[in-house]
Amino acid sequence: MDHKQIAKLITLIENEPDRSRDILKKLPKRICPVIGFTGSPGVGKSTLIDQVIARLRSIGKTVAVVAVDPSSPFSQGAFLGDRVRMKKHFLDEGVFIRSMASRGALGGLNESIYDVVELLESVGFDYVLIETVGVGQAEIEVRYVADVVVLVLSPGFGDEMQLLKAGVMEIADIYVVNKSDLEGNDSLYDQLVGFLTFAGRDASSVVKTTALNGNGVEELVDKVITLWKSLAETERLKQMRKERLKHHTETLARRTLQRYLSTVDSQDPYESVELALKSMCERLKYGQGGGT
Numbered sequence: 001m002d003h004k005q006i007a008k009l010i011t012l013i014e015n016e017p018d019r020s021r022d023i024l025k026k027l028p029k030r031i032c033p034v035i036g037f038t039g040s041p042g043v044g045k046s047t048l049i050d051q052v053i054a055r056l057r058s059i060g061k062t063v064a065v066v067a068v069d070p071s072s073p074f075s076q077g078a079f080l081g082d083r084v085r086m087k088k089h090f091l092d093e094g095v096f097i098r099s100m101a102s103r104g105a106l107g108g109l110n111e112s113i114y115d116v117v118e119l120l121e122s123v124g125f126d127y128v129l130i131e132t133v134g135v136g137q138a139e140i141e142v143r144y145v146a147d148v149v150v151l152v153l154s155p156g157f158g159d160e161m162q163l164l165k166a167g168v169m170e171i172a173d174i175y176v177v178n179k180s181d182l183e184g185n186d187s188l189y190d191q192l193v194g195f196l197t198f199a200g201r202d203a204s205s206v207v208k209t210t211a212l213n214g215n216g217v218e219e220l221v222d223k224v225i226t227l228w229k230s231l232a233e234t235e236r237l238k239q240m241r242k243e244r245l246k247h248h249t250e251t252l253a254r255r256t257l258q259r260y261l262s263t264v265d266s267q268d269p270y271e272s273v274e275l276a277l278k279s280m281c282e283r284l285k286y287g288q289g290g291g292t
């Protein structure tokens, strides 16, 4: 499928979620590694992803990127910011880059991300990368959408704070100390290793990179690939995908009910839910598109 067609389908999925199901049903089910990159604005996620794309391309892999970071040069579009830097990828048929609006000011993930990722997997990309800004909801939600989560940190952002805020022990699989050309990177690295060791986690999941020149990117990509393969070889990946499905289902159920609730006019919360469910059932029974 060419990029124009893919872009069109994504727009459809975003604007008319009810039609997602039909679009996805027509495509073969297929999975690939889905890798989430999260971290505070300015730590270098977009620059790093740019390098990761280059590395994956150099080993012959195709890549799709979804940027949910409102400040990302990706999300500002190829046409506004960073035109020169991104140009090589935009001319590359093996790279598809798409920005997505975040939900709310905290940068929560748009619900259609599940379907968009499924689409990108189905049309045959070797890797799907997601950039989310690491504030508020998004960094928690990306856990559900991505198989592997990479937390990007960099010196000069209040190291301790970054680590604590990120709830480092839980959210990520791989940790990147980016901007390792800058002062303070050693101390950030040491603190991070300290945190992980204290939490009984594997400190070898920490990688130093300099996204500006690509240093460390090969090691990072190797770690990501190795980890994904090990997930796929055990039952872990299957289990994670099952949890993702469940999370997606719950999101969908909430959205559907909310939609019916918005048509109900009652001051009684219990009655409201009852009426909403009733009208939902009626609609489904008569099969008028039913669905969501």
Ligand SMILES: Nc1nc2c(ncn2[C@@H]2O[C@H](COP(=O)(O)OP(=O)(O)O)[C@@H](O)[C@H]2O)c(=O)[nH]1
Residues within 6 Å of the ligand: 039, 040, 041, 042, 043, 044, 045, 046, 047, 048, 069, 071, 072, 073, 178, 179, 180, 181, 182, 209, 210, 211, 212, 213
């Ligand atoms: N010194 C240095 N600057 C970097 C590095 N990586 C990114 N930057 C710069 O940090 C700024 C923010 O980068 P960006 O990728 O937009 O960060 P994002 O907000 O996390 O996506 C830009 O000015 C980059 O050029 C690095 O490894 N070293």
Ligand SMILES: [Mg+2]
Residues within 6 Å of the ligand: 045, 046, 047, 069, 071, 072, 073, 131
């Ligand atoms: Mg960015």
